[in-house]
Amino acid sequence: PGNDGISFTIVKRAYTVAPELFKRIYSILFEVGYHPKAWREAVGVVLPKPNKPDYSFPKSYSISSLLNCLGKTLEKIMATRL
Numbered sequence: 001p002g003n004d005g006i007s008f009t010i011v012k013r014a015y016t017v018a019p020e021l022f023k024r025i026y027s028i029l030f031e032v033g034y035h036p037k038a039w040r041e042a043v044g045v046v047l048p049k050p051n052k053p054d055y056s057f058p059k060s061y062s063i064s065s066l067l068n069c070l071g072k073t074l075e076k077i078m079a080t081r082l
Helices: 008-017 019-032 069-081
Strands: 042-048 061-067
Touching: 008 019, 008 069, 019 069, 061 069
Parallel strands: none
Antiparallel strands: 042 061
16 A cells, blocks of 8 residues: 555455445546546655675665555556556
């Protein structure tokens, strides 16, 4: 999950309860071509690369970006429709 803390598990459960609400929200966002700024923000996480002999060097680490799950879902819908 991104900085909002909403995981795909939460999104799936919410969709199960209110699928029409999700369909409506995503349809409107797609129609107007709007991608909420909060859904585009990422959280950078620094991860150590495995099996490095010395972790005192920056090259021993990689950065992973955690994106908002609602934003990822919108991006997948847009990619599919385009």
